[in-house]
Amino acid sequence: MSSNQRPAGQAPATAPAPAMAPAADPAPEPGPVAGAAALVRMQGVTKSFGSFTAVESVDLDLRAGEFFSLLGPSGCGKSTLLRMIAGFEEPTRGTIAIDGRPMAEVAPNRRPTNMVFQSYAIFPHLNVADNIAFGLRSPGQSLSRTEIAARVDEMLATVGLGGLGQRGANELSGGQRQRVALARALILRPKVLLLDEPLSALDKKLREQMQIELRRLQRQVGITFLMVTHDQYEAMTISDRCGVMFGGRLAQVASPKELYQRPVTRQVAEFIGGINFLSGRVSARDAESASVEVKGFGTVTMPTEPAIPAAGGQITLGLRPERFYLAPERPAETEVAAAATVEDFAFYGETIHYYLRLDGYDAPVIAAVTNFQRAAHFAPGDRLFAGFRGRALVALP
Amino acid sequence: MGQGRVARGIALDRQARRGLMLTAPGTLYVALMVLGPAALAVAYSFWTQTYVTLDRTPTLANFREIATDPLYRTLILRSVIVAGLVTFLTVLLAYPVAYYIAFHVYRRKALWLLLVSIPFWTSYLLRVFSWKLVLGYNGVLNSALIWLGVIDKPLEWILFDVNAVVLTLTHAWAPFAILPIFVSLEKIDRSLLEAAKDLGEGPFRAFFRVVLPLSMPGVIGATLIIFIPTVGDYVTPALVGGSEGAMVANLIQVQFGKANNWPLGAALAICAMLCVTIAALAAAALLRFLGRRIR
Ligand SMILES: Nc1ncnc2c1ncn2[C@@H]1O[C@H](COP(=O)(O)OP(=O)(O)OP(=O)(O)O)[C@@H](O)[C@H]1O
Ligand SMILES: [Mg+2]
Numbered sequence: 001m002s003s004n005q006r007p008a009g010q011a012p013a014t015a016p017a018p019a020m021a022p023a024a025d026p027a028p029e030p031g032p033v034a035g036a037a038a039l040v041r042m043q044g045v046t047k048s049f050g051s052f053t054a055v056e057s058v059d060l061d062l063r064a065g066e067f068f069s070l071l072g073p074s075g076c077g078k079s080t081l082l083r084m085i086a087g088f089e090e091p092t093r094g095t096i097a098i099d100g101r102p103m104a105e106v107a108p109n110r111r112p113t114n115m116v117f118q119s120y121a122i123f124p125h126l127n128v129a130d131n132i133a134f135g136l137r138s139p140g141q142s143l144s145r146t147e148i149a150a151r152v153d154e155m156l157a158t159v160g161l162g163g164l165g166q167r168g169a170n171e172l173s174g175g176q177r178q179r180v181a182l183a184r185a186l187i188l189r190p191k192v193l194l195l196d197e198p199l200s201a202l203d204k205k206l207r208e209q210m211q212i213e214l215r216r217l218q219r220q221v222g223i224t225f226l227m228v229t230h231d232q233y234e235a236m237t238i239s240d241r242c243g244v245m246f247g248g249r250l251a252q253v254a255s256p257k258e259l260y261q262r263p264v265t266r267q268v269a270e271f272i273g274g275i276n277f278l279s280g281r282v283s284a285r286d287a288e289s290a291s292v293e294v295k296g297f298g299t300v301t302m303p304t305e306p307a308i309p310a311a312g313g314q315i316t317l318g319l320r321p322e323r324f325y326l327a328p329e330r331p332a333e334t335e336v337a338a339a340a341t342v343e344d345f346a347f348y349g350e351t352i353h354y355y356l357r358l359d360g361y362d363a364p365v366i367a368a369v370t371n372f373q374r375a376a377h378f379a380p381g382d383r384l385f386a387g388f389r390g391r392a393l394v395a396l397p
Numbered sequence: 398m399g400q401g402r403v404a405r406g407i408a409l410d411r412q413a414r415r416g417l418m419l420t421a422p423g424t425l426y427v428a429l430m431v432l433g434p435a436a437l438a439v440a441y442s443f444w445t446q447t448y449v450t451l452d453r454t455p456t457l458a459n460f461r462e463i464a465t466d467p468l469y470r471t472l473i474l475r476s477v478i479v480a481g482l483v484t485f486l487t488v489l490l491a492y493p494v495a496y497y498i499a500f501h502v503y504r505r506k507a508l509w510l511l512l513v514s515i516p517f518w519t520s521y522l523l524r525v526f527s528w529k530l531v532l533g534y535n536g537v538l539n540s541a542l543i544w545l546g547v548i549d550k551p552l553e554w555i556l557f558d559v560n561a562v563v564l565t566l567t568h569a570w571a572p573f574a575i576l577p578i579f580v581s582l583e584k585i586d587r588s589l590l591e592a593a594k595d596l597g598e599g600p601f602r603a604f605f606r607v608v609l610p611l612s613m614p615g616v617i618g619a620t621l622i623i624f625i626p627t628v629g630d631y632v633t634p635a636l637v638g639g640s641e642g643a644m645v646a647n648l649i650q651v652q653f654g655k656a657n658n659w660p661l662g663a664a665l666a667i668c669a670m671l672c673v674t675i676a677a678l679a680a681a682a683l684l685r686f687l688g689r690r691i692r
Contacts, residue, residue, distance in 0.1 A: 088591055108594045109603075121592035125610045130692045134606075137692065138597035184596065 039064040039224050040085065040192055045094035047080050047248075054080045056248040057094065062192065067218050067225045069235035072245035073271070078228040079118070081245075082194050085226070086115045099191055109138070114185035118196040120177045122169045122184075129165035131180050132156065135188045151187060158217070159183045175206050182214075186221060195227040199234065211238050232272050236260065244268050260320075264307075266396050269318045274353075276365045277396070278317045285311055292317065292393070296360040298336035300390030307395040316396045321353065323392035324367035326378070330385045337387030340365075342378045347371075354378060356386055441663035451660075459664035469648070473669060476644040477676055479559060480627035483566040484680075488619050490567065491574035495615075496608075498575075499582035510579070513572050521569060525636045528565045532556040532637065557639025565633050574619040581615025582608065606691055613688035617681050624680065628673045645669045 038061035047055040055077040062068050070078045083089045085096055087108030096103045098112055114135070123131050129152050135141070136148045143151075156162050159179040164172075172180065178198060185193055198214070199207045215238045218225045229235050235242045236256035243253045252264045263269035266277065283299060284291040290308045293299045294317060302308075309315060325331045340356040343364050350371055355364040367386055378384055442459055445452040463469045498509045516524065531537045532555045539551040555561060585608060593603035631646030638644070645665060652662030 086595060088594075107599075108591070109597045109599055113595075115592070115595045117588050117592060119586065119588050121586065121588040123589060123592070123607060125607075125688070126692060133692070134593070135596035139599075139602065140597045184592075188596065 041097045043095050045091045048092045058250050066240040069239040069242045070228045071235045071242050076245045077248040087111050112191035114190040116181045116195040116198045120181040124169045128167045132183045155183045155187045174202050192224045274321050276319045280315045280317050282311050282313045296358050297338045300335045302390040302393050305395045307397045318394035318396050321366040321368035323388050325387045331387045334387030337385045340386045342380050342382045438663040441660050442667050444660045446658045446660050459661050472645045472648050476628045480624050483627050484624040486567045487570045487574045495575045495578035513575050559642045561637040562634050562642045570623045573622050577618035578615040581612040585611050610688045610691045617684050
């Protein structure tokens with residue numbers, strides 16, 4: 001992790017760019033009101049196993065009613081963070097409070113959280129209804145048999161398992177097991193539902209269907225969902241906000257759109273979707289905009305960002321593949337363009353990715369065009385022009 | 398396609414044949430050494446001993462005698478009760494040990510299991526004799542109690558009684574109970590325990606609602622492994638049980654030995670076997686039922 005990286009989730013004091021500050025999320029996106037009181041507040045949360053630090057000084061606020069995804073590569077500490085909120089691990093340092101109440105001395109069975117385990121942890125000796133009713137029969141709840149039965153039936157219907165209450169735990173498909181795990185946790189109406197890669201065991205089709213369903217369910221019950229995933233598309237499609245973790249640290253917290261368009265580090269930019277890195281030199285900068293000379297392309301104007309150094313400084317610029325314009329002639333729509341050779345392409349159905357060889361660049365850049373743009377169909381070896389607009393660039397530290 | 402199916406049929410056949418060949422020695426041995434003698438015992442039980450000769454006319458007289466003479470009933474009943482008690486105590490004492498090894502030992506589990514099996518390193522007879530030394534009239538226990546001033550003359554009821562039989566057998570069987578229970582506990586997915594806690598249960602109730610029912614197969618296994626051979630045990634009662642602690646196997650031994658009444662001995666053995674089967678099935682069914690009841 002680079003040393004000059006900004007602490008996660010904090011807008012630098014000088015930043016005029018609202019997009020950088022999660023607390024001032026301009027959010028036309030659906031989701032909770034900005035500035036709403038934090039339901040879960042983590043401050044300086046650190047977890048060490050022996051000499052190894054799995055989670056390092058994480059500050060994170062979850063708002064009531066939001067769908068938050070924790071995203072990151074394998075082993076970056078997502079599960080550990082989740083397990084600390086659930087109470088299965090004690091933070092080595094730092095505090096976790098839920099609804100204003102410190103959780104330090106609170107046992108997992110007394111926390112207002114429930115968890116959907118990665119393995120689902122369905123009780124194999126109980127049928128579906130008894131699995132779902134498990135928490136309702138715990139001493140914390142005092143419900144009559146009929147109340148329990150009624151709530152189980154209602155929950156079965158909510159998660160689409162109506163009529164399967166008497167099925168044995170070992171007679172369920174992957175998707176059904178997932179629903180049982182979800183129902184079993186939701187029926188207790190927790191303040192926060194923790195989901196540890198709830199969909200990773202499902203095949204692609206089912207996963208996409210369950211993503212939509214999870215989102216619908218979350219809106220319906222209005223409970224705060226904190227979901228761990230290492231699938232960036234999953235996180236982006238269903239969350240109000242995402243947090244990206246690398247090596248135990250929270251690198252960025254933002255809405256999916258902002259995360260994609262305004263990543264704060266190269267690592268985040270690379271993790272969320274494909275991106276090209278171009279090198280540039282700042283030729284002029286004021287409070288509003290900056291002129292940057294992009295290697296191989298020419299000089300563009302882009303809005304000033306904190307990551308842009310003063311005039312004369314070198315800068316790395318991120319450019320998403322779909323922000324390229326490709327044309328056989330120099331495109332009129334874009335500020336700059338460069339001649340390139342098509343090295344290869346990959347056909348994805350709705351999009352085509354071209355691998356372009358540019359003068360002055362070692363690695364090929366990737367440009368994505370929609371299949372619909374018939375004008376932009378090329379073959380390997382073709383010469384073409386690749387252009388983009390200044391505002392498509394992201395300045396990266 | 399048709400050819401493929403034929404080829405697969407042959408392959409299966411070959412596999413089946415290999416399976417048969419592999420199991421044949423065992424099957425043959427069991428047939429010869431278990432089924433043969435058992436059939437012989439059944440045959441004998443319907444015959445009559447007339448001094449030195451054997452009357453082979455089928456008769457139920459032996460069974461009638463067993464049913465009417467209270468001595469036989471007492472001994473069979475005592476055997477079943479002693480075996481039940483031994484089984485109950487052994488499983489009860491073994492469970493915590495198995496639980497501890499499965500859930501609280503993280504390194505060197507194998508070493509712990511080895512330690513559990515140490516009693517097997519000496520012969521069972523030696524172990525029974527050791528108990529005799531401990532429990533005897535002038536044994537370690539009585540001497541110690543007298544020296545401590547707890548009693549002023551040796552307790553007699555400790556040795557040559559049912560208590561001694563139960564104590565000795567419970568100790569002897571412990572590893573047989575610990576191992577199957579350990580295996581069933583070890584198999585339990587740890588996330589199930591976390592799930593139980595997450596759903597609002599404290600440690601004790603989580604154990605009762607999740608661990609206990611899931612370890613039932615091990616408990617049932619241990620119960621059967623201990624109960625069945627204990628009913629028929631005759632070494633222990635013979636050595637530490639005295640006349641008060643005698644069990645049905647001792648009686649059977651007498652019939653085949655001193656009394657030289659093989660048909661009666663065979664009939665007793667068959668009655669004992671039937672009782673064991675019924676009691677064992679009932680115990681297993683009860684445990685399974687109880688395990689299923691927990692929700
Ligand atoms: N009980 C533990 N003892 C020692 N190290 C641990 C323990 N639990 C987790 N770790 C380590 O902490 C790091 C983070 O683990 P964690 O399970 O949180 O990763 P993750 O982000 O959930 O990864 P994945 O996506 O693979 O589930 C890993 O390197 C892991 O080896
Ligand atoms: Mg994980």
